[in-house]
Amino acid sequence: MPTASKHEKLAAQVLIVEDEAEHAEVMAEALKKFGHVCTIVGGVAAALDEFRHGQFDVIITDLRMPSSAGVGGTAADGGDAGLRVLQAARELQPQAETIMVTAHGDVPTARAAFKFGAYDFIEKPLDLEVFRNLVNRAAETVLLRHEAMGGGEGAGLNELVQHDGFEGIIAGSEPMRRILQTVRAVAPSNIPVLITGESGTGKELIAQAIHRNSQRAKARFVPFNCAGQSESLLEDALFGHVRGAFTGAEKDREGVFEYAGGAGAGHGGGPGTLFLDEIGDMPLTMQAKLLRVLESGEVVRLGSNEARKVDVRFVSATNKDLVQASKEGKFREDLYFRIKGAHIHLPPLRERREDIPRIARHAIARFAAQMTPAAPKGKSQPAPMIPDITDAAMMRLTAYSWPGNVRQLLNVIQNMVVMAMGEAAAGVGGGAGDGAVRIDTRHIPDEVSSPDAPEDEGGTVAAADGSIGAGGAGAGLGGGAGAGIASLAGTSLEQLEKRAIRETLRLTAGNREKAAQLLGIGERTLYRKLKEYGLR
Structure with missing residues (x-):
């Protein structure tokens, strides 16, 4: 889990929509310890008023609130109040991630929450550690979107x-x-x-x-x-x-x-x-x-x-x-x-290509930190292992035209980090024999291509000392020589996501909690996608 000082620097604006004041205060206190700024309202009407007047990074809403739901509640609030908050948030606070909290964790309700764009779904009674981690991940996602151009360690300016x-x-x-x-x-x-x-x-x-x-x-x-x-x-x-x-x-x-x-x-x-x-x-x-x-x-x-x-x-x-x-x-x-x-x-990014390596390295560090599992209670949080990126992979990123600009670059880098760290966690591919994690051209989606873009020889990873990393037969997520995302010409993003989930589960021996951590998503999101893609 990131340190409190980091979250003070990256403090999120959080809106809590909860009719039970005691529960709302417990959630707010749990989040304030990490520097998040919390606003509490008791119903749909008050939430809509906040949506029109301010901007939030994370919105947490109870599913079922009775009529006259607390401060700001109205007679219109009821069993679907939380879904109406989600719907309004999607229209009025599109930059925010939303989290549904409920004691009624039935599958139809979960489906409805995701239909309205929920980031994840959590049941009462809350495990506060799980709750904090979920909110921190949601806040990190929003901050990464806002940081269209990031300034991390190693950037020259x-x-x-x-x-x-x-x-x-x-x-x-x-x-x-x-x-x-x-x-x-x-x-x-x-x-x-x-x-x-x-x-x-x-x-x-x-x-x-x-x-x-x-x-x-x-x-x-x-x-x-x-x-x-x-x-x-x-x-x-x-x-x-x-x-x-x-x-x-x-x-x-x-x-x-x-x-x-x-x-x-x-x-x-x-x-x-x-x-x-x-x-x-x-x-x-x-x-x-x-x-x-x-x-x-x-x-x-x-x-x-x-x-x-x-x-x-x-x-x-x-x-x-x-x-x-x-x-x-x-x-x-x-x-x-x-x-x-x-x-x-x-x-556009294609007209300032010299900034791409700086943006890429910063994003790699941020995504790697996001994917680092939380330390057990009472243990200090280890420093995240930041993947390196080969020169060939960086040259390929720099050569691409990026029609979606930095937003697209960040999405691609997130996929690369997931693949490389997933391989390293399972002890296959992505390494250089020295314990380091390295990203190479195998991890870059085929859509990010240029006629003159270089490839790492034979689909392997060139180590800093000139040796060849673990890129031979059996390496990579595909299990065959040279297998990797770069070889999947014409593969849709949905197929890539399905493959990433399936292979990450294989590499973690079916441990869904570990797989969700490696993929950088919540366990409920993983369960939903498993059902959506027919994976078991």
Whole structure:
């Protein structure tokens, strides 16, 4: 299990939706010891209110809550309350991982929880150690997604990225260095900033860096996704409403404009930063209303005529060409010039290939640490064994075009680490005879290919001293000479996952707990996938 100091550094924002206050407090206390920041609500209505106002990394919800479920509960809450929380979280908190807690662990309920995107499923009474490990894994998953570019040990520019509000960003390439210079220049002012770039390039990380380096750093950073919501929901979320504005509006509620400006209770009071992600997907009528807020610094809640002053720093992001969209009448030109006080364009990963080795090595270390089994109670946690990666494998990663950018790179690296560490744990493949774990081209999916990409000779692993590692007959997950992921041309991701699970179970002699640890997933997730793929 990671140390407390590590989790303080990587503290997650956790929302606990639980009608039994005593149980909620027990969960919160267990997580606070690892640095996680917990918010407790007692029902669906209160959870929805938190979803609209804040951002969470992990959401933990009870399945069955009675009507009038605690603080914030409503008569509408009931046997399916937890599933409704999961459904709302998927729509309003897509960045979060969700965990279902219940005393009713029937298979249909578990299936329903996973249908709504649950990370995992845990039954009462809770084993607090299992619970903490599950939440820590979920938090680690979210943090890895956020760290589109990570700064781990060995990266040449750690001093640059780990201080001065640039945490999580590797900037070894010249384009990224220039971007961070621009961030430093624009952050102290209140000028609106537009960040553009392909999906997966790290636009939210740059927005966070702008906020952390600004005079508003101690106030709220509020991310808000403008895509995938109806116009009425979008307007209510942005502007808020007064009691009686529409059916169901039982009390006044501020929108994210006011919330980012320091309204409402909670941490981070004072004028903050509002990050409008996917602003290119905002409906035209809402664009006009946003323009008025930018020009006047005032908002009017739904159902009210009272203008309220807001002091907010606007940072926007999109993967669309807004100039072309304005020519086509899909985006207001006047709004474009308003939000583009300063413009930062993030290059795709293929245009900053020199950063790939740094990102890859950091991700390997993070995934390896995540997969290291927890030490028994009373024992100190051993340092994780960080796999090395051969030059040929690194050259192949660097040569690939990465259409999904860093997000895709991280997914591939996770698969590589699982395969290499799984082989090493079973004593086959992946090693070099010196106890080390090494990743080679056998572990890279065939989709990550280039005509000029090198291969490790004969599918074996070249050790640092020039010797050849355990890559002969019987090595690898396939059991044959040269077997490995790289040889599976045209294999789907589903087939790869099925094979990884089957072979990891074989290598662990059917020990599902150990297999789940090696695969980096919860045991319930493993059970679900075993049934899904017909594996026993």
